[in-house]
Amino acid sequence: MSTQSSGSGDNRVDMIRRVxxxxxxxxxxxxxxxxxxxxxxxxxxAWKLHIMRERERRQRSLEKQFRSLHVAMTELEKTSDRLFKGASVKSRHITYPKQAKIPTDTPSTKVWDYSYKALSDAL
Incomplete structure (x- = not known):
């Protein structure tokens, strides 16, 4: 196979790099x-003002979530010390999304079976 495209004198690799x-x-x-x-x-x-307002809205939303989380953890601490410790301690075990193996289509390690013999047609 030629390294140059058929119509032009341009090299395929150069064309791919350019694209x-x-x-x-x-x-x-x-x-x-x-x-x-x-x-x-x-x-x-106006666009910059819109972006700034969106960023501030997102920041307020995250602060509200953090405050709610803090209130919930305070209430949990008052309710049950055991559950509070369980909720606040980071687990050393891998959690589900990190633990899940992503299915992949990988090529076989054995490329060709040279010892294969075809069955005879006269069975």
């Missing part, structure tokens, strides 16, 4: 001026 690792060429955009520049900056500020 996988080079960023696509983008046309140069015209510089913004006047109202277009002001609109662009306004949209960018």
């Amino acid at each position: 996988l690792f080079e960023s696509p060429q983008r046309p140069q955009s015209a510089p913004l001026e006047g109202d277009a520049l002001q609109q662009h900056e306004t949209i960018e500020r």
Whole structure:
């Protein structure tokens, strides 16, 4: 098999490298001026504000979850010392997701059985 593609003189490896690792060429955009520049900056500020609000909302949600967890652990400590210790001690044993073996299709270690003899057709 040839290392060059049939139509062009370009090397396949070079083509694969170019497709996988080079960023696509983008046309140069015209510089913004006047109202277009002001609109662009306004949209960018609005987007950054939206991202900041989403991050703050996520942070508040995580803080609320942490406070709820703390309240639950305090209540568990008051209720049962044994259960509290069991809930707060990290297990040395591997938990289920880490323990589960991911099924894989691996090739056989024995590639070819050279000692195989075909059965005769006259049975």
